[in-house]
Amino acid sequence: DQWLCAGFVVVEAGGMFNLELESESHNAWVYIKxxxxxxxxxxxxxxxxxxGDPTETNTSLNVxxxxxxxxxxxxxxxxxxxxxSIVLMHDPVLMGWRVGDRIxxxxxxxxxxGEGESFEIIGFGLNNVVYLxxxxxxxxxxxxxxxxxxxxxxxxxxxxxxxxxNVVVTGDDFRHVQCRNDLPPSPGVDTSTKGCxxxxxxxxxxxxxxxxxxxxxxxxxxxxxxxxxxxRGVEGKYxxxxxxxxxxxxxxxxxxxxxxxxQRGIIVHGTHLSTLEDNVINDVRGAGVYxxxxxxxxxxxxxxxxxxxWRRHDPNKxxxxxxxxxxxxxxxxxNQAGIFAISAVNNWIGNRAAGSYNGMFIDPDAFGAQGRxxxxxxxxxxxxxxxRFEGNTFHSHERFGTYILNKNYPKNTGQSIxxxxxxxxxxxxxxxxxxxxxxVSAAFVDHxxxxxxxxxxxxxxxxxxxxxxxxxxxxxxxxxETKNFADGCSAHISKGYYKNGNFAxxxxxxxxxxxxxxxxxxxxEPNHHCNVGTTGVLCxxxxxxxxxxxxxxxxxxxxxxxxxxxxxKVNDQGHNKNQNYGGIFVLSPKDAELNRDPSPGKTKFFFxxxxxxxxxxxxxxxxRLNTSVGGCALASAISDAELGxxxxxxxxxxxxxxxxxxxxxxxxxxxxxxVSGSAPDLVIDVWNGGVNDQIGAPIASQIIPFHQxxxxxxxxxxxxxxxxxxxxxxxxx
Numbered sequence: 001d002q003w004l005c006a007g008f009v010v011v012e013a014g015g016m017f018n019l020e021l022e023s024e025s026h027n028a029w030v031y032i033k034x035x036x037x038x039x040x041x042x043x044x045x046x047x048x049x050x051x052g053d054p055t056e057t058n059t060s061l062n063v064x065x066x067x068x069x070x071x072x073x074x075x076x077x078x079x080x081x082x083x084x085s086i087v088l089m090h091d092p093v094l095m096g097w098r099v100g101d102r103i104x105x106x107x108x109x110x111x112x113x114g115e116g117e118s119f120e121i122i123g124f125g126l127n128n129v130v131y132l133x134x135x136x137x138x139x140x141x142x143x144x145x146x147x148x149x150x151x152x153x154x155x156x157x158x159x160x161x162x163x164x165x166n167v168v169v170t171g172d173d174f175r176h177v178q179c180r181n182d183l184p185p186s187p188g189v190d191t192s193t194k195g196c197x198x199x200x201x202x203x204x205x206x207x208x209x210x211x212x213x214x215x216x217x218x219x220x221x222x223x224x225x226x227x228x229x230x231x232r233g234v235e236g237k238y239x240x241x242x243x244x245x246x247x248x249x250x251x252x253x254x255x256x257x258x259x260x261x262x263q264r265g266i267i268v269h270g271t272h273l274s275t276l277e278d279n280v281i282n283d284v285r286g287a288g289v290y291x292x293x294x295x296x297x298x299x300x301x302x303x304x305x306x307x308x309x310w311r312r313h314d315p316n317k318x319x320x321x322x323x324x325x326x327x328x329x330x331x332x333x334x335n336q337a338g339i340f341a342i343s344a345v346n347n348w349i350g351n352r353a354a355g356s357y358n359g360m361f362i363d364p365d366a367f368g369a370q371g372r373x374x375x376x377x378x379x380x381x382x383x384x385x386x387x388r389f390e391g392n393t394f395h396s397h398e399r400f401g402t403y404i405l406n407k408n409y410p411k412n413t414g415q416s417i418x419x420x421x422x423x424x425x426x427x428x429x430x431x432x433x434x435x436x437x438x439x440v441s442a443a444f445v446d447h448x449x450x451x452x453x454x455x456x457x458x459x460x461x462x463x464x465x466x467x468x469x470x471x472x473x474x475x476x477x478x479x480x481e482t483k484n485f486a487d488g489c490s491a492h493i494s495k496g497y498y499k500n501g502n503f504a505x506x507x508x509x510x511x512x513x514x515x516x517x518x519x520x521x522x523x524x525e526p527n528h529h530c531n532v533g534t535t536g537v538l539c540x541x542x543x544x545x546x547x548x549x550x551x552x553x554x555x556x557x558x559x560x561x562x563x564x565x566x567x568x569k570v571n572d573q574g575h576n577k578n579q580n581y582g583g584i585f586v587l588s589p590k591d592a593e594l595n596r597d598p599s600p601g602k603t604k605f606f607f608x609x610x611x612x613x614x615x616x617x618x619x620x621x622x623x624r625l626n627t628s629v630g631g632c633a634l635a636s637a638i639s640d641a642e643l644g645x646x647x648x649x650x651x652x653x654x655x656x657x658x659x660x661x662x663x664x665x666x667x668x669x670x671x672x673x674x675v676s677g678s679a680p681d682l683v684i685d686v687w688n689g690g691v692n693d694q695i696g697a698p699i700a701s702q703i704i705p706f707h708q709x710x711x712x713x714x715x716x717x718x719x720x721x722x723x724x725x726x727x728x729x730x731x732x733x
Contacts, residue, residue, distance in 0.1 A: 007037025051216025
């Protein structure tokens with residue numbers, strides 16, 4: 001066995017530290033003492049490297065313990081209360097796990113109400129059985145849900161992480177220190193790199209060890225345990241940290257176990273192309289993985305697992321939240337997250353997070369939507385491209401699973417690693433100099449979200465969900481504003497599977513859902529959050545359903561029994577110029593034609609046989625129109641003989657709305673300079689035939705109230721909107 005014990009261990013510029021121990025029987029410890037020793041750059045209680053500048057590659061920090069084939073697995077069978085063994089999805093012996101190893105089973109109760117449980121392995125049995133030194137105190141689930149749109153299984157199983165390594169970076173216990181008023185703050189924040197600085201959010205700091213590689217060289221730390229780490233309230237002092245390395249494709253954190261941390265787990269700061277792979281993080285307060293400034297590009301975060309083992313409302317831990325850091329969104333009870341990033345242009349593949357307040361939180365608006373540190377004012381977080389987001393799983397979070405906050409509209413900005421991720425902000429415009437849409441289409445691919453409060457985002461355009469499985473979330477999708485895709489063909493939701501929860505859909509544009517299954521227990525909320533504050537535009541989105549399978553049911557928990565769609569009825573503004581009951585559901589042309597087929601046993605569409613569209617009953621002028629394929633009717637006046645459903649049931653299902661046989665579209669008229677107190681209403685008149693046939697009295701008329709988002713002069717979002725029947729059978733005036 002080997003020991004290295006010091007107040008700090010730092011590789012200086014051009015130096016090298018190498019510790020590799022693949023031994024089956026030996027161990028090594030790097031023990032960092034709390035003895036006051038202070039490095040001039042990296043300060044106290046540090047294990048790391050201080051390179052010369054980001055372009056040099058000579059400074060080397062290499063630590064590697066005994067390799068594990070897998071650092072985590074999943075339960076293959078439920079772990080029941082009182083049980084003293086678990087069944088894993090993978091063979092524990094082949095993974096390299098051993099008797100005496102310490103493991104943690106992640107919580108699986110909904111909304112952050114469960115706890116993780118830690119055990120020691122005391123033996124192995126046949127068929128991947130692992131015997132434990134104690135009994136389970138709560139239930140941990142193991143099941144799979146099949147997404148039929150691509151035949152992919154979503155594994156809704158508790159993660160089991162191995163926290164034992166034969167190389168350990170550890171040290172003296174945490175110590176609280178009193179803050180000081182004489183320390184300089186870091187730019188744009190209230191923390192200091194020099195120590196514990198007094199601020200409104202802190203009077204003390206919690207000091208453990210920290211590891212870091214700063215400015216130049218290569219760090220490779222693999223299969224190592226890092227514990228009692230992080231210095232809460234001190235800038236830049238975290239459990240594991242790539243700091244301003246710029247392009248560093250050889251930088252690697254792989255197979256590590258991080259536990260008992262204050263102020264985040266793994267931080268990537270001002271670094272590109274690094275790899276974080278197969279790391280397991282347990283009982284770390286603050287964000288588990290943190291991408292810092294907003295200029296970081298194409299770092300590869302693959303198959304990492306972040307477990308918060310504490311209930312969100314635990315009276316001592318409050319989940320994994322922690323006060324007093326430089327980012328209250330990422331770390332505190334405001335929005336703590338398993339994964340946090342300002343920059344979305346990184347690759348996130350196969351990661352899992354359980355039990356935090358949020359699972360994955362991309363926040364382009366952090367620090368004023370300008371980036372932070374050296375990147376401040378040199379990046380456009382709201383318009384950054386999305387990297388590769390694929391196969392990530394987020395569950396049992398009180399708030400969001402997958403989550404991107406505020407405005408997210410990927411654009412062609414020219415951002416590149418060669419410029420350290422910096423851009424000219426004039427290159428971040430919504431339109432090109434020729435007036436073309438500057439958007440770039442992207443998608444979250446094969447994400448799995450379950451037992452969270454929410455899934456989704458506030459405002460996002462040119463971003464879709466492909467192969468998404470979302471089940472048993474209070475909100476299966478939560479979306480406030482969007483736009484049409486710049487490529488002209490992508491769908492917002494494609495090949496998805498949704499079950500048990502509310503589906504909150506956004507305003508603006510044509511929202512396309514294709515090749516998707518809605519199973520039992522789904523409630524759809526059109527125009528979600530429209531005209532609450534300044535959200536939304538004219539509150540008349542169009543939702544196209546193409547090859548969508550609807551399996552019905554009695555609706556979602558928390559909504560009226562049997563209600564499939566609920567049009568908004570609440571005015572949240574200080575005026576009454578609010579048409580937030582808009583929203584048009586319509587089948588694609590192909591599906592509309594199929595639904596007119598009177599033969600039994602056809603595809604299970606969202607609407608009764610023969611019908612293609614749905615709107616609020618506020619637009620009753622539609623009831624007086626007819627076309628070659630038929631007209632419109634209140635849902636209460638329709639029955640579906642084939643399914644044996646009467647008008648009362650249909651009215652409940654469709655929010656007492658109007659069902660139409662023709663495919664409706666949205667007519668939007670934008671105004672300028674009007675205000676809520678004096679703007680006129682819009683009167684529309686409809687005649688059979690074309691414009692030349694507008695003779696005599698119209699066959700139908702309707703008053704369309706003025707619509708204004710926000711208070712007078714607060715926004716430019718105003719005008720009129722109405723669902724219409726397109727084509728030549730009718731004309732409008």
